Amino acid sequence: MEKYTGSCLCGAVHYELNGAIGEIVQCHCSKCRKANGTAYATNAPIAKADFKLTAGEDVLKRYASSAGTQRCFCGNCGSPIISIKADTPDFYRLRIGTLDTKIAQSPVCHIFTASKAEWEQIADDLPQYAERP
Template identity: 50%
Template sequence: MTKEMHTPRHQGSCLCNTVRYEVSGELGELICCHCQRCRKATGSAFIAVAPVPKANFRITHGEAALKTYRSEAGVCRVFCGQCGSPIMAYRESAPEILRLRVGSLDTPLPTQVSAHIFVGSKAEWHEIHDEAPQYTERP
């Protein structure tokens, strides 16, 4: 069985460069989630994610360094065990779709935020200044 040759559209890595990956297809819409769980997972006001079919995502280096945290809701957050950088997440109920943490991309992302979700529980110290739609919860 031969591997299909492809040119990655996007490449990314963790902070310490132990984990590297590539995405061979298009990324889905860029979503910023402001829920408390995402704030705690990032230590920031929100997390920026884009859905990617698992078939289009490939770890190219450092797979053994990846660690997974599974929440009670069946969400698995995958991060570098060396530096803690979030790489992706997925729901156990839909493992074929990854939620790529776009802050880990090394290649440019020529898109704008398409929506802000869970703004009903966003950090009170953060203001949203773009024109993307805002949803109190998940639309």
Template identity: 50%
Template sequence: MTDSSDVAHMGGCLCGSVRYRVTGPLADIQLCHCSQCRKAQGSAFAANVPTDEDRLSFLSGEEVLVRFESSPGKTRAFCGRCGSPLFSQTTARPGVVRLRAGTLDDPSGARLGFHIFADSHADWWEIDDDLPRYAERAPNA
């Protein structure tokens, strides 16, 4: 029998310079509609998978990561070669990284969980599913 803590999920950037592994089960994907996430992703929302930082290890490319403080206490990391957004961190949640779900290799096993900052969604994108919606942050997220 396989222990769920032995499960490994692999991912990386578009050019392949950055490769990572996340151990253990994946949390539900949080769809963030805030204006910063829209700009950082170039899309209607960011699809984030929060995970404990100690469950994330880099197999290659950690030296090419570039970090940008997009607002006080919030840092976004991306590949310095191809520009792929990989994760963000905030001082409000020390020890947690929010991986960009699109950087996980398929199949990832991750599932959609809920929408956050739904009141800020792009006016050209309609949220039309039955997932829970939060005007701003989700409780305990």
């Protein structure tokens, strides 16, 4: 069985993932850009049942960036960890950059390219979707 671990920048939040990482996407939506301070966020779905916080429950903060979406991040250092969508309660979207374990997968596509930053050039051949596939 697949097993991964990850943590935030300051090390207060640690998690384990005991299961598969779904398809990794590069999300260029304006909310991910703001949340990360970057051109895009690298996210993948994981089963809620596979995810376990092993440290930092007390510092993890939640922000509702829209009615149905909560973004969970470290309240000490600001690292985004997961997002939770009300319409897919059995899944979280993991911020892949927080993994400490190496993975064999790589991103499969770009989403929300209609709202990508005007200064960003997408420099790979992965499929691009204006919003979702």
